[in-house]
Amino acid sequence: MNILHYPSSILEDAVNEFAKLPGVGRKTALRLVLHLLRQDKEDVENFGNVLIRLKNEILYCKMCHNISDSEVCLICGDETRDSQTICVVENIKDVMSVENTQQYKGLYHVLGGIISPMDGIGPGDLEIESLISRVKSEPVKEIILALSPTMEGDTTNYYIYRKLSECNVVISTLARGVSIGNELEYADEITLGRSILNRTPFAQ
Amino acid sequence: MNILHYPSSILEDAVNEFAKLPGVGRKTALRLVLHLLRQDKEDVENFGNVLIRLKNEILYCKMCHNISDSEVCLICGDETRDSQTICVVENIKDVMSVENTQQYKGLYHVLGGIISPMDGIGPGDLEIESLISRVKSEPVKEIILALSPTMEGDTTNYYIYRKLSECNVVISTLARGVSIGNELEYADEITLGRSILNRTPFAQ
Known part of the structure; x- marks a missing residue:
């Protein structure tokens, strides 16, 4: 069992926050925080500010529900x-x-x-x-x-x-079939079977 | 080549910040940011605030140079x-x-x-x-x-x-030798050689 004593409470807070992210354990979180401690103060503050802005400023397009900077996203607004x-x-x-x-x-x-x-x-x-x-x-x-x-x-x-x-x-x-660039022997049998059933006319 | 177009500038900023971390690529960064977008606003703001406090509040012990909350760390101050x-x-x-x-x-x-x-x-x-x-x-x-x-x-x-x-x-x-709990066959030859040269008296 690991009993990790953090020498500083703000360090521990930062490690806790990173460790909440998916796929980030406490050791990785500590590595990331120690990395940030070696960076310029401005850069780290900038990171923090971006996170605070993230949830406040992000919008979802009212047409397609994609993430957007405006009420209607760039794709939906593109005539x-x-x-x-x-x-x-x-x-x-x-x-x-x-x-x-x-x-x-x-x-x-x-x-x-x-x-x-x-x-x-x-x-x-x-x-x-x-x-x-x-x-x-x-x-x-x-x-x-x-x-x-x-x-x-x-x-x-x-x-x-x-x-x-x-x-x-x-x-x-979407068309289903063998992946382009993959060896045939690695295609699973269901995919390969379907791609034979749904074979397409040969074209260059 | 991947040309990733982000649908929102704040999303892109957040992905850029995460992608600066060691071992975090752009795809992982996007996954982490999308995870944060699904979290409560307060939690994400808290994460941001911790990062802003990190560089401002952290101190280094003037004795041992370890990270500390005070001028002298808990270990150096422990009589x-x-x-x-x-x-x-x-x-x-x-x-x-x-x-x-x-x-x-x-x-x-x-x-x-x-x-x-x-x-x-x-x-x-x-x-x-x-x-x-x-x-x-x-x-x-x-x-x-x-x-x-x-x-x-x-x-x-x-x-x-x-x-x-x-x-x-x-x-x-530090003593160098075979790791406790490891099979001997996996010990590298330099470590094993040294641990024979520096053998210690048998004790229970």
Whole structure:
């Protein structure tokens, strides 16, 4: 058992705060705090101020519920984007991942999670109703369900699909198949099986 | 190449601050910031305030240079401790490690690093002169050199040993040998060789 006696209460406070972060233990937290102690006072104060501003200044786009600096985010406000297509994602990291591909020019809808009974997250905890009303009130032609290919993701996909069945909208999901650049022998059999069933015409 | 577009400048600022920490990449930093966004506003503000206080409130003990809440740290100020023995360590983490063993009741001296020409750290950057003057001005009988058993640690040990050669003080270092509880086959040959050379009388 480790009985760590901290020589200073402010040091201990700082270690406690870092140790609350996911994946950060007390030893790592101490290492991070000692690192900060070696930095300039201004830099550390700046870090502290950013954290204080974080929760106060952050906004969520009233259209897509993505994190934003303004009421309507840059993507929803961009008139050059295709407003007839909405890509449904779990969280803001997935928006960034899809944006990163530079292959998508439509809008997004951030659910804020996926249906996961194990974690006590039901459809009511997610931005599903607001998605339905967006589809009903806006000239949306296609919904792309871009959730993780897990059981929870599939459940959420199916729930949204059922909810949207009365709307006149095309519903698609991400293509599933072998990863580009991976050796075939490392692909799992379910993925490989599906990618044979859903084989596509050969094109250069 | 990853071109990550952050949807909010305050989010980006926070990610930048976390990504400056050692061992924290931009993806981890984003994960930590999104975690904080899910926490209560008060908790996140508290984290920020602790960081701002950190550099302002922390003091270094004027005797041993350990981190402290006051001018003289709790260990140096504790009159029940043996003030004739000083354990020389690299940093505050090592003080905590030795304290944790509950085997040592003397005082400490924190060097603030070890001599490492590769990192541009010379004897002048460390609290070596203040150690010498402590030994000369206080009734010190023994100096325990408890630095890491690396080349840099050995160099620093030797430098301090030379500096203290004129003082009437016993200089000792940590015992080196096989770790307790480890299988012998995993001990490296240098450690094993030394532990045979420096074998100790068998005692229960």
